Amino acid sequence: MSERQANSMLSAESLQAIDREVAKYPADRKQSAVMSALRIAQVEKGWLASETIEFVAKYLGMPPIAVYEVASFYNMYDLKPVGRHKLTVCTNLPCALSGGFDAGEYLKQKLGIDYNETTADGRFTLKEGECMGACGDAPVMLVNNHRMCSWMSYDKIDKLLEDLGK
Amino acid sequence: MLEIEIDGAKLEVPDGSTVMDAANRAGTFIPHFCYHKKLSIAANCRMCLVEVEKAPKPLPACATPVTNGMKVSTHSNKAVNAQKGVMEFLLINHPLDCPICDQGGECQLQDLAVGYGGGASRYKEEKRVVVNKNLGPLISTDMTRCIHCTRCVRFGQEVAGIMELGVGNRGEHSEIMSFVGRTVDSELSGNMIDLCPVGALTSKPFRFSARTWELSRRKSVSPHDSLGANLIVQVKHDEVKRVLPLENEAVNECWISDKDRFSYEALRSPERLTTPRIKQGGVWRDVDWQTALEYAASSLKGVAADHGASQIGALLSPHSTLEELYLAQKLVHGVGSDNVDFRLRQSDFSLDGKRAGAPWLGLPVAELSNQDAVLVVGSFLRKDHPLLAQRLRRAASQGCDVMRLHVSADDLLMTLAQDVIVAPSELVRSLAAIVKAAAQIAGAEVSASVADVLAAVTADEQAEAIARALSEGEKAAVLLGNFVAQHPNAASLELLAAELARLTQASVGVIGEAANSVGGYIAGALPQGQGANAAAMVAAPLKSYLLLGVEPELDCADGLAARKAVQSAASVIYLGSFASDSIAEIADVMLPVSPFAETSGSYVNAEGRVQSFHAVTKPLGDSRPAWKVLRVLANLLQLDGFEFDSSEAVRAAVLAQGEVAAKLSNVAEGAVARLDAAPAGLQRVADVPIHFADALVRRAPALQATRDGKAPDLRANSALLAELGLQAGDAVRVRSSSGDAALVARADDSVPAGCVRVAAAHASTVALGSLHGTLTVERA
Amino acid sequence: MTALSGHGVVLDGIAGENTWRLEDYLKRGGYAALKKIIAEQIPPENIIAEVKKSALRGRGGAGFPTGLKWSFMPRAFPGAKYICCNSDEGEPGTFKDRDIIRYNPHALIEGMIIAGYAMGCGTGYNYIHGEIFAEYERFEAALAEAREANLLGSNILGSAFSFELHAHHGYGAYICGEETALLESLEGKKGQPRFKPPFPASFGLYGKPTTINNTETFASIPYIIREGGEAFLNLGKPNNGGTKLFSVSGHVNRPGNYEIPLGTPFSELLELAGGMRGGRKLKAVIPGGSSAPVLPASIMMDLTMDYDAIAKAGSMLGSGAVIVMDETTCMVRALERLSYFYFEESCGQCTPCREGTGWLYRMVHRIEHGEGRAEDLEMLTGVSDNIMGRTICALGDAAAMPVKSFVKHFGDEFAYHIQHKCCLVPHEVQREGSKIYVEHAC
């Protein structure tokens, strides 16, 4: 184990992934990689605790509050723990015209939780999202930020929950 | 130049001006919140919207560049509608709690709302509430009042050099905050309070203690470091309630450091000495002034008669006023002694008698902002001189090569073009290497004063880079900090710096430790003839001491020795504002004299600027201005030439001896630099922490509660800690040749190899004696 | 797959499988334009002239002439200059850039390389909306292919020209679509728009000259260079050159992306999208993304889909997002959701937008929930007017325009709500049209 990793909060893979992002920008502009770094850290840790944010700050040579500003500005970062599967339903107008609201209501009912809540077993967190740039696929949902699910009819929602439940 | 018309009045403004600049020039007020002349342009409040001919939309004056022939209306319907619209938005979520707000009466939002706000609010929805933040002992928050102008955030990033506040979240949920659980620790943090246009950030020590309209505003000058920041002191019922900056572009601009701002709390310290006292049979007794002064006079006379006047010595605080220093030295000389000094933390006096004048900054303070290259030698700059550091920080951000040669790599919060960190004993060698490089670049002969030293060193790449930057900079300066002034081989460092400046055509300057580091020279508060300097008065104890504002163990180069020397004396006359236990132990008479806020006087700052001030309150209790006390004492001693009826008269007498400017000089003749061998063992790196440096800051509770007010620890780099078998957090015993201290170890990689950093001026480290020398460290 | 119909330019020939692969793109004539430039050493100014001739207008929303924008870049600037692609598509209703990256990423890459060549930039970044992470990964894969083939990187195709291109992702902030917020975000900060001037062409990414264009704009470039500016112009109509992707969503049978010549009648586009869902009657259309003023059916059915015609009708072509609403739609409800969006997405730095968007939303929300007041309609317009034109970026206007247009064209529905504390369109009808779940009773 390298020295760097010895006092790291993140795995070697994550650090490597961050380094790859850092390499995209001019050498004195490491800060540009902060969004990726936070994303990578969040994928590994599930959410962004203050210590994780502080670690990213140190890693990129930024003041911690500057990293916090970023982490709290963009919606997809979670500054509080979330369930194993975070489901984000788009309810913006184009989706709403094609059942987006309804998909959200159906999920609330099935999971027994409201938006911004997590199921008691810690498995699911439900969120209401803004336009995901996929309005033609309405209703759309994101699973853990990175997996987009299209045309989420009741059947498909049932199927999704079943798959994730496994 | 560009021509612009504002509300029908034509004027010319320089290229690059904004409409706001032009309006300021024309004397036209444009309402604003986020705009501040010393900060970057954010253009986020939108209060300064004005109508510009041909522009389809109103434009923000603060951010709109003037174009030639531009016509601006600040009061047209379109402009006023826009301004009123913005004001309405600013007020909808504002609590409108002016009656209980500390900012009431000096709130820009309140002032502008009167002119631009509507009567009743059209907003009928629920108002936002924002939770308050704990930013530490100095700044109090009422975040619901925040209007998101981001001045505080920009101040941190751009002026203080450290981003401690940011805007978290977004949109309507945006909040000014520090990082989770952190306080604001910048030594300039209080300026955020001034910058906040509303009552979101207010002074914690001041909170709820007065309404602003009850306060009278009086001018004063900071008694702390050698900048002499200009102050507005606010007083209610003869008590100082608050201190604010008085804008002076040439000195402190519109800023003051936290010690300038919050040290006033010490004025009401429980340790304030408010009645004269004498010690008889080991017991202290309050007496009237007459008794105390006669007691003091007769003890001085007694010592002179029994042991000779040369057994009398005076140690004077460099934070004393020019007038006090002048009268004190005159008094001591009057009774026949030449033992006077105010350079209490200095240990090398070999340039005495060789100086052509008072060591000074070598250039105007304001010029620091315009340098192309600056080498700072031996300075904990950020903490020793927060506002000079601020000027250099801005210079650095505008391309000045700021370089450092020092004994600790403290973060100066600016980009350093070069940074050489060495052990204290190596400072001379490293500076010599730079001088050598400069001589090579200039292809010039070197002066005899440094020739031998230069022959013994070689210039490395870094020395060369520094020399080159200084040579190439059209405006360049070499500045010597407090650590140089305190260094055992200070003379060599001064000689080398002067030579470096000569070779690179730079200016050379001494930053000066205290408010009157220059003034002490001007007042003549120095040993004369065979008189003893501060170190000699400690090394060979005298029978009698007169202490003016001095706490020997905390204010002297070797506090332990100083205390012992004074304690062994037959008579000790203490003139001071505070009576600590230690003073009670060593003194025989205590004469309560007024601190800066309660007396009038002058400071001569680092650039030689004489700044006088009046008392802002009456003296507390029976304390009296020291100039009066010294005058009466001199009268009792039947000395001539003390017929002063005001401090102005004293000042006039000092200044009548010649222009201050003519007395400033960093030239020393007839001295030769030398290289000392490095001592064996761990060298002590001693700083004088910002909130322990003088008697006032030591007693300001809010300052003591800050991070800078923490008790010193033992700091060494991680490699050395490991070598010593120590871990951060271990309790250790530190020993010097004179004593030992119990401290906690901390890893600090800014400390150079072979050194340990142990701060001075704190009770916990007095036993270690000298600021310099070697220490041993073991686990306790 | 979403309905997709390519017509000539950016979605040309993408019906098959694996159209995103380099191999497939090459077969479709991909990189011919770049190869031609390199082989013939075409002077950069000729490329800009060709783009000008094409009358290509920015596809990101503002419709600014692309050739003109490119000509603002300082020619002889010493030091780095940048190109940024705006794939932060987050404007409700817009989903075209996602399909370009998904099915034809090399057209975008080729377009950006050509742009780099034309403006003398050595580095480009593509800022991709965080929510379409699969597309971010696909774009990175496409970049790898291009690098491998020496179409990207140092000494492209053996020439002296080098160009690096990287992907950067957003993470949930609509405002980063605004070009200066995008730059701030690329620099690793909050996406807060900058005050202009200075414009990106003089002070852009890292303070260097920078040109920002939309994904579709860049993806149109290879065609223009390959076939000539004239040919592109002729696909559309004067001042409105080329084809344009329209993202059709809402109450239609086949929502999806349709690439049609600019100037095509709206009715044809509606037909392409399969006509109205359930054969219901068209009520209103937002023709250019959620920020564009809504137009009632009567006006819409007579319009052609191009910048000038829609502007004349009082709306904007914007990003080409066509949100179709039928008679089952409650316009108060629709506006409430849009107003919430702008409230939620305001970056918060400037006063009118930070404070005004919340005020607007709360008023519309009250009206929708039966708590409207008589003065609300006037206040909606008044507050909108106080936001418009007074903010740092156009999000303020974007929040105000829907409010003003909804109130203007459907004021009677709002008045009904205020008076009757209930929707004009019965809930069952709304539910039938959109499966909208109505939680509050009237």
Ligand SMILES: Cc1cc2nc3c(=O)[nH]c(=O)nc-3n(C[C@H](O)[C@H](O)[C@H](O)COP(=O)(O)O)c2cc1C
């Ligand atoms: C609030 C706001 C959001 C925007 N979102 C986008 C977007 O998602 N994609 C885009 O290309 N342009 C967007 N724009 C427009 C961009 O600022 C910019 O004009 C555009 O990227 C320029 O590219 P073009 O000239 O190729 O259209 C947005 C503008 C505003 C004010």
Ligand code: SF4
């Ligand atoms: S208009 Fe809104 S989004 Fe744009 S800068 Fe102002 S607050 Fe931010």
Ligand code: FES
């Ligand atoms: S002072 Fe100009 S926008 Fe705030």
